Amino acid sequence: MAIKSSKKGSGEKIINSELNKTPFAIVESYKNLRTNLISIMSKADGKILAISSPNAAEGKSTTALNIAITLSQLNKKVVILDTDSRKPSIHKKAKLNNEKGCMDVLIGDASLEDVVIHYNNFLDVITSGSKVKNPSELFSDVTFDNLLEQLEEHYDFIILDTPPINIVSDTLIIAQKSDAFVMVIRAGVTKYEAFEYAYDSLKVLDIELDGVIINGSGGKGGYYSRGKYNYYRYSNNSYGK
Numbered sequence: 001m002a003i004k005s006s007k008k009g010s011g012e013k014i015i016n017s018e019l020n021k022t023p024f025a026i027v028e029s030y031k032n033l034r035t036n037l038i039s040i041m042s043k044a045d046g047k048i049l050a051i052s053s054p055n056a057a058e059g060k061s062t063t064a065l066n067i068a069i070t071l072s073q074l075n076k077k078v079v080i081l082d083t084d085s086r087k088p089s090i091h092k093k094a095k096l097n098n099e100k101g102c103m104d105v106l107i108g109d110a111s112l113e114d115v116v117i118h119y120n121n122f123l124d125v126i127t128s129g130s131k132v133k134n135p136s137e138l139f140s141d142v143t144f145d146n147l148l149e150q151l152e153e154h155y156d157f158i159i160l161d162t163p164p165i166n167i168v169s170d171t172l173i174i175a176q177k178s179d180a181f182v183m184v185i186r187a188g189v190t191k192y193e194a195f196e197y198a199y200d201s202l203k204v205l206d207i208e209l210d211g212v213i214i215n216g217s218g219g220k221g222g223y224y225s226r227g228k229y230n231y232y233r234y235s236n237n238s239y240g241k
């Protein structure tokens with residue numbers, strides 16, 4: 001049964017306008033990425049996919065929203081949850097109101113119905129909502145587990161946009177509660193050392209890295225040279241196990 005929403009998104013208009021503006025090669029890259037992610041989720045036998053990157057501004061939120069849109073185009077019920085309360089951006093990219101959202105549910109000031117925004121028939125958005133002082137503690141709390149459980153009852157895919165791994169601890173907590181975890185690295189921006197630092201942080205906590213998405217790679221296969229960028233092999237902008 002669908003979650004009733006007291007908020008309204010702009011519906012099809014946003015999706016259509018994004019699609020119309022998006023070059024064919026990018027749409028195709030996202031479709032390839034979707035195929036890989038569906039396989040990752042199927043192997044993980046779960047619905048919750050967390051997306052992060054080592055540092056700021058590497059394309060986490062853009063990628064997360066586009067993945068959510070692309071998955072919803074398969075007529076699967078998808079929700080994207082903005083868990084980056086320090087620098088929320090999903091509401092800006094999707095042109096939505098961020099008055100109440102995820103953090104308001106976690107502090108007990110709102111119910112799920114209060115914060116779910118129907119974006120179109122298959123995609124719902126939960127923005128970050130109120131600024132809080134202690135997001136790590138809130139993500140550690142059982143209230144977040146309960147929220148995820150509720151979402152699992154209603155959706156086929158739950159996409160979590162998260163803060164950068166190397167900057168705040170929230171993502172490591174969120175990753176432990178997710179079924180699959182993928183990292184975005186931005187071609188020409190993410191340093192190998194930054195990726196390695198993030199990867200080691202995951203390893204310490206036994207969090208499996210299920211895939212690496214190369215953002216802005218230009219679509220040609222190959223290797224980056226070590227030193228300047230990183231050396232992860234990619235195909236169609238995405239790499240999954």
Ligand SMILES: Nc1ncnc2c1ncn2[C@@H]1O[C@H](COP(=O)(O)OP(=O)(O)OP(=O)(O)O)[C@@H](O)[C@H]1O
Nearest residue numbers: 055056057058059060061062063087089164215216
């Ligand atoms: N491949 C790309 N080519 C050009 N611009 C991009 C690309 N990917 C992302 N951007 C731009 O870079 C900026 C940062 O992207 P985005 O908000 O998705 O990153 P983020 O990792 O979520 O950042 P933050 O750490 O602040 O949450 C945005 O202005 C976005 O439009």
Ligand SMILES: [Mg+2]
Nearest residue numbers: 060061084089
């Ligand atoms: Mg972001």
